[in-house]
Amino acid sequence: MLVLVLDSSTPAVTAALAEITAHAVAPRGERSVVDARAHGELLAPQVSEVLAEAGARPADLAAVVAGVGPGPFTGLRVGLVTAASMGQVLGIPTYGVPSLDAIGHAATHPRSGAAPEAGPVLAATDARRREIYWAVYDLAGERLAGPEVDTPAAVAERARELGVRVAVGEGARRYADILELPLRAGLDYPPPYALAELAAERVRAGAPGDQLTPLYLRRPDAVAAAGRKPVLQ
Amino acid sequence: MADEPLILGIETSCDETGVGVVRGHTLLADALASSVDEHARFGGVVPEVASRAHLEAIVPTMRRALDDAGVTLADIDAIAVTAGPGLAGALLVGVAAAKGYALAAEKPVYGVNHLAAHVAVDTLEHGPLPEPAIALLVSGGHSSLLLVDDLATGVTPLGATIDDAAGEAFDKVARLLGLPFPGGPPIDREARAGSPDAITFPRGLTAPKDLAAHRFDFSFSGLKTAVARWVEAKQRAGEPVPVPDVAASFQEAVCDVLTGKAIAACRDRGVDTLVLGGGVAANSRLRALAEERAAKQGIRVRVPRPKLCTDNGAMVAALGSHLVAAGVAPSRLDLPADSAMPLTIVSV
Numbered sequence: 001m002l003v004l005v006l007d008s009s010t011p012a013v014t015a016a017l018a019e020i021t022a023h024a025v026a027p028r029g030e031r032s033v034v035d036a037r038a039h040g041e042l043l044a045p046q047v048s049e050v051l052a053e054a055g056a057r058p059a060d061l062a063a064v065v066a067g068v069g070p071g072p073f074t075g076l077r078v079g080l081v082t083a084a085s086m087g088q089v090l091g092i093p094t095y096g097v098p099s100l101d102a103i104g105h106a107a108t109h110p111r112s113g114a115a116p117e118a119g120p121v122l123a124a125t126d127a128r129r130r131e132i133y134w135a136v137y138d139l140a141g142e143r144l145a146g147p148e149v150d151t152p153a154a155v156a157e158r159a160r161e162l163g164v165r166v167a168v169g170e171g172a173r174r175y176a177d178i179l180e181l182p183l184r185a186g187l188d189y190p191p192p193y194a195l196a197e198l199a200a201e202r203v204r205a206g207a208p209g210d211q212l213t214p215l216y217l218r219r220p221d222a223v224a225a226a227g228r229k230p231v232l233q
Numbered sequence: 234m235a236d237e238p239l240i241l242g243i244e245t246s247c248d249e250t251g252v253g254v255v256r257g258h259t260l261l262a263d264a265l266a267s268s269v270d271e272h273a274r275f276g277g278v279v280p281e282v283a284s285r286a287h288l289e290a291i292v293p294t295m296r297r298a299l300d301d302a303g304v305t306l307a308d309i310d311a312i313a314v315t316a317g318p319g320l321a322g323a324l325l326v327g328v329a330a331a332k333g334y335a336l337a338a339e340k341p342v343y344g345v346n347h348l349a350a351h352v353a354v355d356t357l358e359h360g361p362l363p364e365p366a367i368a369l370l371v372s373g374g375h376s377s378l379l380l381v382d383d384l385a386t387g388v389t390p391l392g393a394t395i396d397d398a399a400g401e402a403f404d405k406v407a408r409l410l411g412l413p414f415p416g417g418p419p420i421d422r423e424a425r426a427g428s429p430d431a432i433t434f435p436r437g438l439t440a441p442k443d444l445a446a447h448r449f450d451f452s453f454s455g456l457k458t459a460v461a462r463w464v465e466a467k468q469r470a471g472e473p474v475p476v477p478d479v480a481a482s483f484q485e486a487v488c489d490v491l492t493g494k495a496i497a498a499c500r501d502r503g504v505d506t507l508v509l510g511g512g513v514a515a516n517s518r519l520r521a522l523a524e525e526r527a528a529k530q531g532i533r534v535r536v537p538r539p540k541l542c543t544d545n546g547a548m549v550a551a552l553g554s555h556l557v558a559a560g561v562a563p564s565r566l567d568l569p570a571d572s573a574m575p576l577t578i579v580s581v
Binding site: 039040041042043044045047048057058074077078080083085088090220221223224230232 | 274275279281282284285288291292295296306321322325326328329330331332333334335336337338339458461462465466469565566567568569570
């Protein structure tokens with residue numbers, strides 16, 4: 001079953017195709033460009049390109065898998081509305097996967113045959129405003145804490161409490177000096193095949209699709225209107 | 234006419250999620266979801282609140298529009314979407330959705346100008362627009378006078394507000410008078426019981442010295458302050474504020490300037506068609522005063538029904554239909570949302 005995988009929760013704007021069979025998830029092409037300010041421009045052409053490269057048409061898709069964040073709001077919505085609109089036209093299910101789970105899953109289930117990590121893993125991405133989105137995973141890739149948004153200092157403390165041994169993700173890299181954890185390189189952003197693997201059981205089972213709800217973790221910046229200032233002095 | 238193009242339009246530039254379907258100049262569906270109630274306690278539209286609401290509303294609004302029109306996306310010839318101007322985050326939801334629909338249905342997509350769409354929507358009620366025409370577009374975010382030479386390729390801006398939009402002035406005055414947000418409808422309602430001549434409020438940029446530099450521009454900031462001063466003076470004197478009179482006199486000042494400059498633009502350019510659009514064009518006094526003044530000059534006023542004046546998807550579909558009929562090429566899939574899209578660009 002051919003699935004489209006989208007993630008726009010980080011500066012990496014990602015579209016990929018994966019073939020989900022009874023026992024495996026096989027890559028069928030990927031486009032990922034790191035540009036924090038161009039999610040809206042980049043994503044749709046990338047979808048078009050991966051389809052063309054695979055010799056596939058939209059109607060060949062069996063499902064859309066989307067990273068639901070957490071991530072900066074404006075970019076995150078691009079991926080989710082693209083997934084939702086394509087799913088609606090094609091009459092296929094859309095499955096949401098927390099984007100940090102994909103980083104945690106990839107760290108604990110390396111594809112390359114590299115040894116998995118030795119203890120709980122902190123996955124973190126940049127939340128701007130000097131904060132990070134984070135979650136902690138055990139060696140099986142199960143989430144132990146998060147996703148939440150906090151200052152790097154607060155995350156460092158939680159990570160110590162949870163016995164975290166290694167950190168992954170661009171948020172961990174950016175604040176490595178504060179987190180004081182060994183950093184695993186090469187896993188800055190949610191890998192699309194990890195997203196596909198995390199949705200694979202639902203795809204195979206033909207489970208009902210999700211309404212793709214973003215993990216915003218922050219409320220909109222807005223304050224209720226206060227009293228009006230008088231004009232007369 | 235079954236051979237006319239079937240066009241879908243998506244609008245998300247502010248707080249309304251709109252999806253419309255037209256065939257040629259015929260309106261088939263105009264589905265709308267609004268987040269206005271979520272903004273009321275903030276006294277104005279909160280961009281992030283609007284963007285979140287668009288994401289939730291787009292799929293159900295699309296479903297309703299297709300059901301109402303009795304068509305599927307496979308039947309559609311092209312998808313038009315507001316690419317700007319508007320709130321950046323809100324625009325992006327609609328633009329990304331339009332691309333997703335276009336990609337999946339393998340249809341062309343047109344990124345179009347919101348203000349040009351406010352002009353085009355009138356074709357759904359009154360047929361093809363005579364060109365050239367003068368358009369007065371007034372809403373909570375815009376107050377512009379344009380010369381429409383050719384709606385498919387470009388319009389010429391003649392003037393615009395130099396401070397507050399007309400609709401913004403209605404919102405602020407409504408708040409001052411204890412009326413709900415958005416302020417247009419309650420002020421219109423209150424004004425019916427008041428006298429437009431009760432209080433003489435200032436007419437911005439109408440003095441001879443201002444006309445030299447700002448002949449077709451507007452200013453509503455001073456008017457808003459003048460109303461505030463008048464109301465506060467009453468309150469300080471312990472006297473009741475005559476809300477209907479203030480509403481009627483304020484509304485008259487706005488409509489006097491808007492229609493006066495619009496008619497002057499028609500005469501200056503030798504144009505005999507004036508189109509009104511935007512949410513403030515739903516105001517009953519603006520419509521009546523424009524008709525009255527235009528009739529004296531032999532100018533025909535075209536103004537769509539109020540539901541088509543405020544933001545909606547049908548207006549975007551109407552412009553898309555005009556572009557397709559004119560043979561304009563569609564946009565590329567990397568088309569950006571442009572919060573400051575200039576009026577001179579009708580489609581990207």
